[in-house]
Amino acid sequence: MTSPKKVALVAGREFMAAVTNKGFLIGLLIMPAVFAVIFALMPRLMTASSAPVSGDVAIVDPTGRVAPALRSAIGPEAIRARRERVFDRAVNTVAGPGGTAAMRGGPSPASFLGTPPDFRLVERPAPADLAAEKRGLTAPPAGGRRRLALLVISADAIAPPAGRGYGSYDLFIPPNTDERIERELRDGLREAIVSARLAARQLDPRDIERITAVATGPSITVGDVERQTSTGFNRSVPFVFVGLLVFGVMIGAQTLMTSTVEEKSSRVIEVLLSAVSPLELMAGKILGQMAVSLLVLALYIGIGVLMLSSFAMLGLLDPWLIVYLLIFFLITYFLFASVFGAIGAAVNEMREAQALVTPVMLVLMVPWLLAAPVARDPNTTMAVALSFIPPVNTLAMMIRMASTSPPPLWQVWLSIAVGLAAACAATWAAAKVFRVGLLMYGKPPNFATLVRWARQA
Amino acid sequence: MMQAIELRDVRKTFGANVAVDNLSLAVPRGTVCGVIGPSGAGKTTCIRMIMSILFPDSGSVSVLGRASALEAKDQIGYLPEERGVYRKMRVGAFLTYLAQLKGVSREVAAARVPALLEQVGLRGTERTACDELSKGMLQRVQFVGATLHEPELLILDEPFSGLDPVSVRLLREQMRTAHARGATILLSTHIMAYAEELCDHVFMIHEGRKVLDQPMEGLKRQFDPRTLVFEPLHPRADVAAIRAMPDVERVEEQGAGYVITLVAGADPSLALARIAALVPPARIEIGRLRLEDVFVRIVAGGGGLDEAAAALRSRLQAGAVEEARA
Numbered sequence: 001m002t003s004p005k006k007v008a009l010v011a012g013r014e015f016m017a018a019v020t021n022k023g024f025l026i027g028l029l030i031m032p033a034v035f036a037v038i039f040a041l042m043p044r045l046m047t048a049s050s051a052p053v054s055g056d057v058a059i060v061d062p063t064g065r066v067a068p069a070l071r072s073a074i075g076p077e078a079i080r081a082r083r084e085r086v087f088d089r090a091v092n093t094v095a096g097p098g099g100t101a102a103m104r105g106g107p108s109p110a111s112f113l114g115t116p117p118d119f120r121l122v123e124r125p126a127p128a129d130l131a132a133e134k135r136g137l138t139a140p141p142a143g144g145r146r147r148l149a150l151l152v153i154s155a156d157a158i159a160p161p162a163g164r165g166y167g168s169y170d171l172f173i174p175p176n177t178d179e180r181i182e183r184e185l186r187d188g189l190r191e192a193i194v195s196a197r198l199a200a201r202q203l204d205p206r207d208i209e210r211i212t213a214v215a216t217g218p219s220i221t222v223g224d225v226e227r228q229t230s231t232g233f234n235r236s237v238p239f240v241f242v243g244l245l246v247f248g249v250m251i252g253a254q255t256l257m258t259s260t261v262e263e264k265s266s267r268v269i270e271v272l273l274s275a276v277s278p279l280e281l282m283a284g285k286i287l288g289q290m291a292v293s294l295l296v297l298a299l300y301i302g303i304g305v306l307m308l309s310s311f312a313m314l315g316l317l318d319p320w321l322i323v324y325l326l327i328f329f330l331i332t333y334f335l336f337a338s339v340f341g342a343i344g345a346a347v348n349e350m351r352e353a354q355a356l357v358t359p360v361m362l363v364l365m366v367p368w369l370l371a372a373p374v375a376r377d378p379n380t381t382m383a384v385a386l387s388f389i390p391p392v393n394t395l396a397m398m399i400r401m402a403s404t405s406p407p408p409l410w411q412v413w414l415s416i417a418v419g420l421a422a423a424c425a426a427t428w429a430a431a432k433v434f435r436v437g438l439l440m441y442g443k444p445p446n447f448a449t450l451v452r453w454a455r456q457a
Numbered sequence: 458m459m460q461a462i463e464l465r466d467v468r469k470t471f472g473a474n475v476a477v478d479n480l481s482l483a484v485p486r487g488t489v490c491g492v493i494g495p496s497g498a499g500k501t502t503c504i505r506m507i508m509s510i511l512f513p514d515s516g517s518v519s520v521l522g523r524a525s526a527l528e529a530k531d532q533i534g535y536l537p538e539e540r541g542v543y544r545k546m547r548v549g550a551f552l553t554y555l556a557q558l559k560g561v562s563r564e565v566a567a568a569r570v571p572a573l574l575e576q577v578g579l580r581g582t583e584r585t586a587c588d589e590l591s592k593g594m595l596q597r598v599q600f601v602g603a604t605l606h607e608p609e610l611l612i613l614d615e616p617f618s619g620l621d622p623v624s625v626r627l628l629r630e631q632m633r634t635a636h637a638r639g640a641t642i643l644l645s646t647h648i649m650a651y652a653e654e655l656c657d658h659v660f661m662i663h664e665g666r667k668v669l670d671q672p673m674e675g676l677k678r679q680f681d682p683r684t685l686v687f688e689p690l691h692p693r694a695d696v697a698a699i700r701a702m703p704d705v706e707r708v709e710e711q712g713a714g715y716v717i718t719l720v721a722g723a724d725p726s727l728a729l730a731r732i733a734a735l736v737p738p739a740r741i742e743i744g745r746l747r748l749e750d751v752f753v754r755i756v757a758g759g760g761g762l763d764e765a766a767a768a769l770r771s772r773l774q775a776g777a778v779e780e781a782r783a
Contacts, residue, residue, distance in 0.1 A: 006558055009554070009557050009558055010558075013554055017543070017545070017546075021545075263541075263543075266541040266542065266543070266544060267537075267539040267540060267541030268541035268542055268543055269541070270510065270535075270537040270539050270540075270541070271535070271537060271540070271541065271555065271599070271602065272558070273508075273510045274508055274510070274530065274533065274535035274537065275530055275531075275555065275558035275559050276530075276558055277527060439505070439510060439511070
């Protein structure tokens, strides 16, 4: 008795009402806009946030060999070189060796790296009056330059006594020192001490550097098409996919609930029910909002694919993952949309809906909490069990499939079957709650009432 | 005659509250029938069951020869008591959408909308958003929504509620047009004067039960009020002579004049002439049947102005006063 034509009409109106809404358009564009702003502004903001630092660094060096090496190791050139090495490592981790060149073609690393601090090394004679030197750290700046740190090098830092290990150093800093200053000094000190130790043994530091440096080679996944693997990329894929899944579901389900509450509170519902059955109305609304969610997902996936191809990283993505994303999206969407639709039909206004929606939202948040452990170890008992427990099974399975060791195919299809069964059950129960709830006004229902309606209808 | 609507022994409860009890009624095709009763009598529940929006606990409903309104939705026009629109939608788009849901093609609906809006005094509002219209205008839009697909059966739940006199007149004209086209109309109202004017047949419902089911003609005969409404030419005129007339049962003051009740069997036209001869009248006429009086007489079980009847009357009038305020 259900008329597909009426369902399509309801779905069409629902879709048009959603996509022509100003709020939706703003919401749709705001995510890409936020990302664009982050990518465009963050380097500038980060550079701006690390205001140029200048000051004195006092050193007490009984060995007499660390201070000269440190003078060049904390000079602006050396600091810039160290920062570039760190940046290179980070780029390699995220994009893999293949992606480095492409990413380097993008924003200039100098803009990320900021202005190096201006340290002036002040040598204090050893042995020094340590207490007086420490006081210098907290005293008001003398001659406009403040003292940033006091380094006390151990006498045996370069040449250890026979049979004992190398000595180290003590670093004294004033309260509230920027952690980055401390890191720069430690990195510089490490470089200076190593180079002094090598010099003491008549070894050339550049030789040692060449000997110990091994360029990171690409990991290549063997298959029909050989693909370069990127650790950082691989780590982020499960989060991106489960994020898209949850985001897509939430957009559709939330709007479905809001529009149902609006129809009920504006009392247009009874006019609609004189033309369509509750089942036709619910089916139309669910399908209409599904189209809205699919549109949003298509847009975001499209942007993602464009970005990957612009960084020459498209080959890293398995296209089947997108197919499975859509399958899991449909299952998860039908399940949650049914629940949200039923809640919308049961309450009188949005405020009342919040109490019923909160537990459902918490369920949707579970995979977020578990995403990291499941993505790291996708085949633990917990991860496997979650893949078969609705309503989180699709989300858990999506994380596992996007991880580096995907589950066997039978588990994927079993999870899909479980998900389909759960979605059908949810839709069936929701249809009953929908029918009873639509014309119920007055006291807002709780979950027990919804279950009773589902049973009695 | 084939029935447009038939209810047999229908009962509907909400928890412990019996909304409709053992109700049977038949609406013949082509008639204008009124379901009347005070607010809370069970009229809306009854109509929602006819529309298959609610389902009876027991009993059966048939609409336009089908087992349920669900099978005949496209032939029914419905104006619910709880009226609403999509506030952000334009009037034309909203009406076209409703018509499409009722099986009318988009082109036909779009062609009918401007003419129908003009008929209810809303010319040129097709592109206006619904939330820019006043309440009365929206009710007229909703009436157009109920009739746009030219239904065989038009069910109107409290159609005049909250309307200004101009809107009431426009809606009555539209109802007459629909009826002239051959549509059967079922009208629910707690304002009995509208039913007196518009209906061929009335069903009175009180506390979920049917207390009256008669054609208006029969009602007029059965519940002949035997009253004359009289206003003397001189406001302080003595009416003792009228009270003393053998045809007169009692004389009660009402506003600027009097309501004269005749004894059973008295000839109103003769009485009229005699009274006019005794006291010069500014106005004198035979009292018309008032459904309110019929209702009170049936429910209170006598016709006298005892406490129960007075309470009922005040309940009925309270509804009408609220309407007037709205």
